[in-house]
Amino acid sequence: MERSIFAALIGGLLGITTLAGLAFVGSAPGSPAAPPSRPEGDWRLLDPVTYENISVFPVVSSYSQDTSPFLTLEEGLANGDVAVREQGSENMVRGRDGRPVYIPQSGTGASVNQLVLINRSKRPLLLLAGELVSGGKQDRVIGKDRIVPVGAPPFPLDVFCVEHGRWTGSSQFAAAKTIVHPSVRERAAVDQKQTEVWDAVRSGTTRKSAPAAPAPRMTMGDIQGAIASNGRTEAYEQIYQSRAVGVSIDDFVDEVQHRFANATSGLKGERVVGVVVAYGGEVAWSDIFASGDLFDRYWRKLLRSYAVEALTRPSYHQVASRDNATEFLRRLNGRETQETEPGVYRWREIKEGPLAQIELDALQPKPMTLHRLLLHRTS
Secondary structure, eight states: OHHHHHHHHHHHHHHHHHHHHHHHHTOOTTSOOOOOOOOSSSOEEOOOEEETTEEEEEEEESOOOOOTTOEEHHHHHHHTSEEEEETTTEEEEEOTTSOEEEEEOSSOOOBTTEEEEEEOSSSOEEEOTTEEEEESSSOEEEOSOEEEOTTOOOEEEEEEEOEESOOOSOSBEEEEEEEOOHHHHHIIIIIOOHHHHHHHHHHSOOOOOOTTSOOOSSOHHHHHHHHTTTSSOEETTHHHHOGGGSSOHHHHHHHHHHHHHHHHTTOSSOEEEEEEEEETTEEEEEEEESSHHHHHHHHHHHHHHHHHHHHHSOOOOOOOOHHHHHGGGSOOOSEEEEEEETTTEEEEEEEETTEEEEEEEEOSSSOEEEEEEEEEOOO
């Protein structure tokens, strides 16, 4: 009898503890802010790599997941394992050999915000919001992180247009080796609105600056002149290819890359798995991956995107504090939204005040968080 009573008491206490834990996880915005916490993952923050108005904090880890089973969009488009076509211009089906077969369609047209993608490789395909595909009737960027499983049928891919004034060309797309810079990527990944994506393309940065702030090296006029430099269309990629911006983005990237490589060359038993990025002393962005190998596959084009953002922001030369950068390693405490494709992936978004966190979990072949983005909203 006494044993039964004791067991019941313990069970009741455990039940109360469990309910309290659930209430904490599901707390809505407006709840008391959580105290500063330890980094969410097995991560360590190094001293910042600084140049001009940008500070890049390497995020390193002694633990790394095996991400070799995953194919990136750039790799898949380059070797032909992935095909992206205009929606509606033709029907794309999978043939017996796994290769796409295109059937012309009449009476239908392409869609600005939707393409068709087929993964014909033997590896799951990783897509990141902000990755650019060029060609078709207009250049587009991926709208949301996701994984496309092996053997999946052709499916509609949500995208945003980053080219204005052209609606001609073939229905095929190629890898652009580009991720749009953070202001544009935020509008695609978080806001999910075409008009705001295009406004961010033309304005350069969406971060409001003080009236007395030092001028950026790349102004809104420079951006608009660059994207319209070929005279026929306004295209995002022209920011990188045109001299109209007045500065060399590649020179900026090469200098940061050189300093970053020197700062991380002496690591023993650890790999760089991500970065926390600050502009003019303000921590703004972080990208962290499940492995050093996966980070390396994205690092160059991520750095190019960070450089564009730096050049469009005021040229303050302050260095962000380590404490503020460490805050970008903690898990947010706020309203959480999830989307799941059973057995394939889970996408999560958490918002806490001006911060937003997006995570992409792979569910096969082994559960892991492939990519984690945390950003300070610019509006």
